Amino acid sequence: MPDEAVVLELRGITKRFPGVVANDAISFDLRRGEVHALLGENGAGKTTLMNVLYGLYRPDEGEIVLGGRPVAFHSPQDAIEHGIGMVHQHFMLIPVMTVAENIVLAAEPARAGIFLDYAEARRRVLALAESFGFAIDPDARVRDIGVGQQQRVEILKALYRRADILVLDEPTAVLTPQEAGELFAILNVLRREGMSIVFISHKLNEVLAIADRITVLRRGRKVDTVPREGATEAQLARLMVGREVLLRVEKRPPSPGEPLLEVRDLRVLDDRGLEKVRSVSFQVRAGEIVALAGIDGNGQSELVEAISGLRRPAAGRILVAGRDVTGRSVREIIDLGVGHIPEDRQRRGLVLDFTLAENLALHDYDHPPASRFGLLFPKRLVRWARELLERFDVRGGGPLTPASALSGGNQQKVVLARELGRDPDVLLAAQPTRGLDVGAIEFVHRQLVEARDRGKAVFLVSLELEEVLSLADRILVIYEGRIVGEYGPDVSEDELGIAMTGGRVAEAA
């Protein structure tokens, strides 16, 4: 007899796509009132499995057992009717509508059969929110509220449709650390109320913080299901990647030399003309990693864009190896020895429809050996690419594979290969591990440390305190466009966190 407490069981789910088995006989069960984490690297099959559960895919083999009875879902509508709610990574909300309207959408209380009874909708939403202790303004328009709030709206939407199983797909990917904390508080309440939650993630610390049990997937197969008690980050990382992973970078003490990057009194405006970087000055010397810590949106992007030549500074000077590059073109700055790992590899770092060979040539296509007199030599691009792809261990394709076919980690390796392959003196690394899984993070970190050890100046912009603390030789904290503090690598996470919020404790939302 099946366990009474098991509300959902996936038995031997297999899902094939042309040329690939995304899920290979995966079994998974969910008990009442538990948070069950689904952990795995990008492409391990987590999202496919949940899409099978949500009726978006039909499994090739295996069955879904809900409350002891086998079911077959043909559409998300089916799944919703069976009490399964899903919060996608990208929210499915209508920005111009209010919170209450979004929540009742598709199941609106109506007057005279056709008119939305807004007062009733509002009342129901408030009652629902109160019963779970959510703080939410039903009359706010979704476009005016923060990401964390929007996620709460998504969760309420599922609850409103009487979901008792909630699937959260990488819910913290879009949240600040504070917002993630608030989300966990909400999940704890839901768990107490008897909800069953599937928590998809590739972040080890989160999974350990919230889950009761953890199922690890690797390359479409289930590796193991372990209870949270006794699980460690190192053990989970090993299950996930299939080998030992160094979670903390090992590095020698720095031996800094001459300053290679110098920024003096820099002021930068954003697209709307607002001053986002306010009189910032700092140096990065050869052979050191300087990290810029801060909460997203405090001027980091504008600062990096100004240094790389993508945005013209309003005032101040930027020097690379002693030479003034202020106001120079992107190409000139690249040629002066600045490498740049952009914060958004898909939007900026890669031309996704270009082949890897073409992407790797993005800075060097216009001079020999890639071209001469304006004529391009594709075979030389391919040869150069093959060498780089091997050196940086890029998997999932060859020089003629389009970049879009690669996983996120391998895409980032391509960007790294291009930037580090030119052996720049200064490396700007903006959120270089965003969205990557542990294996790829380890690779990127090692590359940054190696660049430092070869005497490069590495300027790291990161939102992850853990990353900042494990990589940086010096830490600068940016808040509202100003550098508000400089710390050594042994500063505590709390101290940094306080500086990042402007020295004040963050007000509760």
Place this chain on the structure above:
Amino acid sequence: MREPEREPQAPEEAEARPGLAARLDRYQRAGGLVTPLVTTIFAFFVGGLVVLVITGKNPLSTYLEIFNGTGLNWLLPWETCAHPCGPALSLQQTLLQLTTLTLTALAVAFAFRCGLFNIGGQGQYILGALAAVQTGIWFESLPALPHVVLAVAAAALAGAVWAGIAGLLKATVGAHEVISTIMLNWTAVFVVTYLVSGPLFDPVAEEAGAPPITEPVAESARLPVIWGSALLQGLHVGLFVALAALVLYWVVLNRTTLGYEVRAVGLNPDAAAYGGIPVARRYVAAMAISGSFAGTAGAMDILGWQHTLDETAVTSYSQIAFIGIAVALLGRTTMVGIFFAGLLFAALQTGTSTRNLNPEVFRPELAGNLTEIIQGLIILLVAADLLVLYLWQARRRLLRRRLPEAAS
């Protein structure tokens, strides 16, 4: 390790774990040939229904008649013909159309690869025709080859400048090229109509009370006719210019740094800017190159068979540039695709022209409408090509789903 010239490895060879984007891309590429074919067949099918409903005639025999009207039957080994050979004359017309359509399609395709939608082929074509006719009239003392080269170069330059205006507006103030090229079309139509009916009106024709028309170009500026008779609008060497332009298009896009930049800007302007490509300047360059293709199209028609520029050429014949849009999109902006799409549209134009279609089979005034129906459907379906792709995939999903059920 050195490995000289090993064939690059195929994606399938490598670790097979494609993401969603990869799969979509694969479908897109599979749809690369499928979609245009399905689109065309469907358009002909609907056109056939229209024939059936309106005339009650067998659509197949109507299509056969249209096919014979295109002159393509001349290529069939069993077809024989007397002198003067009708099918040969028709085929010459089809190839003349192909020349113009190829060049105007390239004007759309090149800009398209840079992420720009050049609707301004008409204006660029008109300016090219104007430049060609004036150059052809003025330098009559030149020998034939330099005169022709000069006239074509002037036309290409005129088209480039006209399109470059739209590119410059886009690059400097962000004016959308769709709007500005459409406005430039009307500007060209009105300005050149004025010129033709005023300052450039051929005094002899004006005296005789003829409709507005310029003087004819000098003999030395006319393109040699290579097939048929110059008096019967035979095929001129412009066809080879168009074919060379197709090859040039491929070479520039795929084998030059400019082409690399244009494609990078077209696929992802943010990444291009990050890579150090001056995006705004490439917009101007891409528009100018596009315009030079359309301008050359104008020159081919003037120097090849029209020899003068008259009012109808400016206001109505120039609209052939719009068909170039359909050709470029149906041909998926590839060299080979544009050639075949161009041939299809050229054949349709000739095959349904009143001159070539047997009036007993299909009323000629309706035949032109049939062409437009087919063209319209193709444009509509090209625009909806994602829908066609979707249906294609849905069919395959259905098949896959049925297979295991049948097996069990």
